[in-house]
Amino acid sequence: MPINRLLQATFAALAVTVLASPRPVAAQTVMKLANATINDVQHEWQKLFAADLQKRVGDKVTTEVYPASQLGAIPRMVDGVLLGTIESFITPTAFLTPTDPRFQIFDVPGLFASPEHVHAVIHEPAYRDHMETMFLNRGLRIIGAIYNSPTVVLTKRPAPTLEALKGMKVRTFASPLQIEPMKAIGAIPVPLALTEVIPQLQSGGLDGMLAGMPILTAFKYYDVAKFVTDLNFAQIVTVNVINEAWFQKQPKDVQEAIRAAGRVAEQQAFPWGVSNVQKTNELWLANKGEILKLPPQEQASMMQTFVSLGTNIVAQNPVVKAEMEKLQALVDAKRPK
Numbered sequence: 001m002p003i004n005r006l007l008q009a010t011f012a013a014l015a016v017t018v019l020a021s022p023r024p025v026a027a028q029t030v031m032k033l034a035n036a037t038i039n040d041v042q043h044e045w046q047k048l049f050a051a052d053l054q055k056r057v058g059d060k061v062t063t064e065v066y067p068a069s070q071l072g073a074i075p076r077m078v079d080g081v082l083l084g085t086i087e088s089f090i091t092p093t094a095f096l097t098p099t100d101p102r103f104q105i106f107d108v109p110g111l112f113a114s115p116e117h118v119h120a121v122i123h124e125p126a127y128r129d130h131m132e133t134m135f136l137n138r139g140l141r142i143i144g145a146i147y148n149s150p151t152v153v154l155t156k157r158p159a160p161t162l163e164a165l166k167g168m169k170v171r172t173f174a175s176p177l178q179i180e181p182m183k184a185i186g187a188i189p190v191p192l193a194l195t196e197v198i199p200q201l202q203s204g205g206l207d208g209m210l211a212g213m214p215i216l217t218a219f220k221y222y223d224v225a226k227f228v229t230d231l232n233f234a235q236i237v238t239v240n241v242i243n244e245a246w247f248q249k250q251p252k253d254v255q256e257a258i259r260a261a262g263r264v265a266e267q268q269a270f271p272w273g274v275s276n277v278q279k280t281n282e283l284w285l286a287n288k289g290e291i292l293k294l295p296p297q298e299q300a301s302m303m304q305t306f307v308s309l310g311t312n313i314v315a316q317n318p319v320v321k322a323e324m325e326k327l328q329a330l331v332d333a334k335r336p337k
Contacts, residue, residue: 029061029250033240034077034089036194038067040214041273042090042238045144048265049240056257061250073193075174081243082139090240092148094173100138101317105324106237107177108314109306113336115274118147118235120334123266127330132259134323136244143262144240146269149212149277150232151178152291156207156225160292162186162302165229171197171209176313178210181233181306198224212236214273217280222287229292233306 031053033046043065050063071077071086074095080086082099096103112118122128122145132142159165166186172178174191182189190206194215200206201224208225215221216228240262247255284291294302314324 028059029254031061031063031087032071033063033065034071034080034086035065035067036069036074036077036091037215037218039218040212041146041148041269041276043067044272044276045146045238045240045265045269046090048268049144049261052261052264053257056261057254060254061258069193069195073195075193081241084243084246086243087246088143088240088242090144090238092173092236092238094175094178094236096140096239096241097173097175097177099140100135101320102134102323103239104175104177105314105320105327107173107175107234108310108324109177109181109233110303110310111328111331112235115147115235115270115277117331117334117336118237119270121327121330122147122237124330124334127327128263130326131239135241139244140241141244141247142239143242143258144238144266146238146266147273148236148238149214149273150230151210151234151236152213152216153229153231154209154211154216154221154225155227155229156201158227158290158292159208159229161294162298165208168207169205171200171206171211173210177234177310180309180313182210184305184309185302194219201225212277213280213284214276217283217287220287222284222289226289227292228284228289229294231294231302233303 033050035042035046037043046065046067050065053061053063071080074091077086077089078096078099081089093103093106112121122131128145131145135142153159153165153170155168159168162185167188169188169190170182171192172182172189179189179191192200192206197206197209198219198221201209213228242258247258250258281291293299314320
């Protein structure tokens with residue numbers, strides 16, 4: 001066969017082979033959902049979100065849930081979602097305050113009257129839309145916002161009065177609105193990642209911690225400390241943030257599915273979370289823990305001090321103050337009569 005005919009035949013065979021080869025399948029999007037906690041309302045939101053998203057987009061997005069700090073301590077997970085190495089992270093707003101001080105407006109003492117009040121405020125349609133895009137300048141989008149639990153303090157020895165808390169080393173969230181109130185009552189605030197708390201309680205490096213009751217039971221803190229004082233000076237608000245640059249790389253239908261699944265999950269998680277707080281209180285008592293309350297006069301005096309502190313802290317930054325005024329107007333409008 002002449003050389004030119006041989007070349008033509010070879011090219012033709014190659015062309016058939018190329019055309020017959022299957023086209024490469026587009027890479028599946030993986031969405032890692034990080035969390036410091038487990039078996040609480042944050043974890044429940046993640047599971048509800050993943051299930052709803054799968055119904056909407058099928059195998060276009062694979063969700064991987066990593067509870068109990070599997071992807072690192074809280075500061076590392078915050079860094080991960082900011083850098084885009086973690087697509088999604090759920091946490092109380094206080095732990096995001098170092099990223100943007102506007103997060104602290106949700107932690108002002110005395111702001112919310114009840115779980116239902118929290119739910120009514122953060123899910124008012126216009127404000128919920130505002131929350132979603134409030135931190136885009138930091139590269140974060142809020143796709144989930146939920147009521148978490150009241151603030152309690154766990155201690156290794158009974159603390160039925162404020163006097164008993166004086167001098168105690170208490171783990172706090174990384175927020176001035178927890179750090180400064182502890183200082184005001186004579187406790188020593190120690191901002192610390194959740195993964196470090198139990199070893200510090202066992203070694204004597206800590207005397208107690210601020211938290212929500214669901215965390216204390218999920219991690220069996222009743223094995224290292226038995227006493228909870230229901231300070232209840234703030235309702236913990238949790239948000240799920242995602243990396244905005246990653247979000248913008250997704251097709252429009254996936255973007256809308258992520259947003260919709262987040263809103264559905266937060267509505268479904270609310271009654272579950274309220275019920276879970278009650279169940280965890282009962283579980284604490286069943287494991288020979290105690291739940292204490294301050295004397296009414298001390299509680300009222302403490303709240304007066306904490307509210308004043310909170311007001312002063314948010315007023316120091318004009319941007320935070322402006323956001324606080326917007327939130328406060330809605331809080332007042334939604335406050336139970």
